[in-house]
Amino acid sequence: MNYFLTEEQQMIKDLSKTIADEKIAPVAIQYDEEGKFPNDIIKILADSDLCGVYIEEQYGGLGGGIFEMALVIEELSRACGGIALSYAGTGLGTFPIILFGNDEQKNKYLPQVASGKKLAAFGLTEANAGSDAAGVQTTAELDGDEYILNGTKQWITNGGEADIYTIIACTNKTKGSRGFSAFIVDKGTLGFSFGKKENKMGIRASCTVELVFENCRIPKENLLAREGMGFIVAMKTLDRTRPGVAAQALGIAQGAFEVAVKYSGERVQFRQKISSFQAIQHILADMAIQIEASRALVYQTCKFIDSGAKNISKDSAMCKVLASDTAMKVTTDAVQVLGGYGYMKEYPVEKMMRDAKITQIYEGTNQIQRNVIALELIKEQSTK
Numbered sequence: 001m002n003y004f005l006t007e008e009q010q011m012i013k014d015l016s017k018t019i020a021d022e023k024i025a026p027v028a029i030q031y032d033e034e035g036k037f038p039n040d041i042i043k044i045l046a047d048s049d050l051c052g053v054y055i056e057e058q059y060g061g062l063g064g065g066i067f068e069m070a071l072v073i074e075e076l077s078r079a080c081g082g083i084a085l086s087y088a089g090t091g092l093g094t095f096p097i098i099l100f101g102n103d104e105q106k107n108k109y110l111p112q113v114a115s116g117k118k119l120a121a122f123g124l125t126e127a128n129a130g131s132d133a134a135g136v137q138t139t140a141e142l143d144g145d146e147y148i149l150n151g152t153k154q155w156i157t158n159g160g161e162a163d164i165y166t167i168i169a170c171t172n173k174t175k176g177s178r179g180f181s182a183f184i185v186d187k188g189t190l191g192f193s194f195g196k197k198e199n200k201m202g203i204r205a206s207c208t209v210e211l212v213f214e215n216c217r218i219p220k221e222n223l224l225a226r227e228g229m230g231f232i233v234a235m236k237t238l239d240r241t242r243p244g245v246a247a248q249a250l251g252i253a254q255g256a257f258e259v260a261v262k263y264s265g266e267r268v269q270f271r272q273k274i275s276s277f278q279a280i281q282h283i284l285a286d287m288a289i290q291i292e293a294s295r296a297l298v299y300q301t302c303k304f305i306d307s308g309a310k311n312i313s314k315d316s317a318m319c320k321v322l323a324s325d326t327a328m329k330v331t332t333d334a335v336q337v338l339g340g341y342g343y344m345k346e347y348p349v350e351k352m353m354r355d356a357k358i359t360q361i362y363e364g365t366n367q368i369q370r371n372v373i374a375l376e377l378i379k380e381q382s383t384k
């Protein structure tokens with residue numbers, strides 16, 4: 001379908017696709033098996049000026065928004081959802097600065113991300129703070145001109161590889177969700193170290209690591225927005241990055257669909273290509289319908305957010321749910337179309353199925369997204 005992209009958006013999409021086809025697809029299975037972080041691909045993305053598509057021009061970016069970021073993520077994910085995540089995870093770590101950073105913070109950090117010289121990461125999740133984001137126990141205590149951070153963040157994408165970390169910590173235990181604050185922490189700060197690296201089912205080219213803060217002192221200038229704003233920083237960031245997860249899911253689904261279509265045109269059983277069987281045709285048709293519906297919603301949601309709309313939580317959650325549920329269904333069906341071959345590691349679809357699963361879980365499970373959607377619907381109804 002023609003989504004009437006601008007010339008620049010089409011260029012971003014085409015360039016990302018070329019990199020995905022030529023540089024990522026050939027190494028995706030190997031990187032998955034070895035759990036290798038894609039520093040070489042990040043360098044290619046940086047050299048191609050894709051790292052700053054969502055960052056304002058004054059900070060060295062291309063001046064686009066969520067939509068441009070999603071276009072890159074979608075195309076990279078067609079080839080590898082794990083490799084694409086190093087890019088998407090940097091977006092997640094950077095958006096708190098884009099949304100809430102002061103001039104000094106933006107001037108210092110955004111050009112580093114835009115140039116691709118530095119990656120970012122977002123630290124919200126902890127052992128007791130998953131779906132319940134307000135369960136954060138990491139503390140930040142003001143001491144003169146510094147905050148002292150103590151606690152452990154869990155499952156942090158880009159952990160160890162990123163240089164810039166946006167961290168949510170508790171500054172006042174008595175204030176509930178208004179007792180959290182957001183901070184920027186640089187890699188290498190004394191008292192900030194990396195713990196366990198996870199061994200995951202999918203997205204294995206992405207690193208998922210514990211962040212450990214032990215009396216870690218950061219200058220008070222690293223506070224984002226104001227004390228007490230941390231929960232809002234996290235929620236508003238996630239509202240803008242969940243479409244990125246949706247784009248990742250969309251790309252994974254598209255990649256699996258393309259493999260399934262190609263394979264069904266080559267595989268012969270009962271002296272015919274299996275694409276001549278209606279059973280296979282219907283699976284392919286359903287895949288195409290679900291993918292295109294997801295793409296339409298993801299693109300439109302991104303444009304809606306980029307328009308500056310205020311109330312975006314419901315739409316952001318809806319596109320994340322639709323695209324990730326689609327990715328899980330489509331990749332599972334792609335394995336089915338390939339049959340026994342689909343189950344083998346020589347073919348890419350079993351990896352795509354493993355990669356798809358996380359998109360239903362991270363940046364808020366699809367159950368949490370449905371809660372958000374339902375609560376917004378009820379709110380809308382009560383204000384009519």
Ligand code: COS
Nearest residue numbers: 124125130131132133134177235236239313362363364368
């Ligand atoms: N934008 C702005 N403000 C928001 C908001 C949003 N999207 N969502 C909530 N808030 C505000 C609320 O309005 C409320 O403000 P007041 O204190 O002024 O009333 C405050 O934040 C607390 O909101 P709420 O009571 O709804 O918080 P809950 O603790 O019930 O949690 C959910 C709400 C479940 C939506 C939140 O915990 C969540 O998003 N969980 C998933 C977290 C997640 O995505 N984890 C993955 C880790 S990141 S990879």
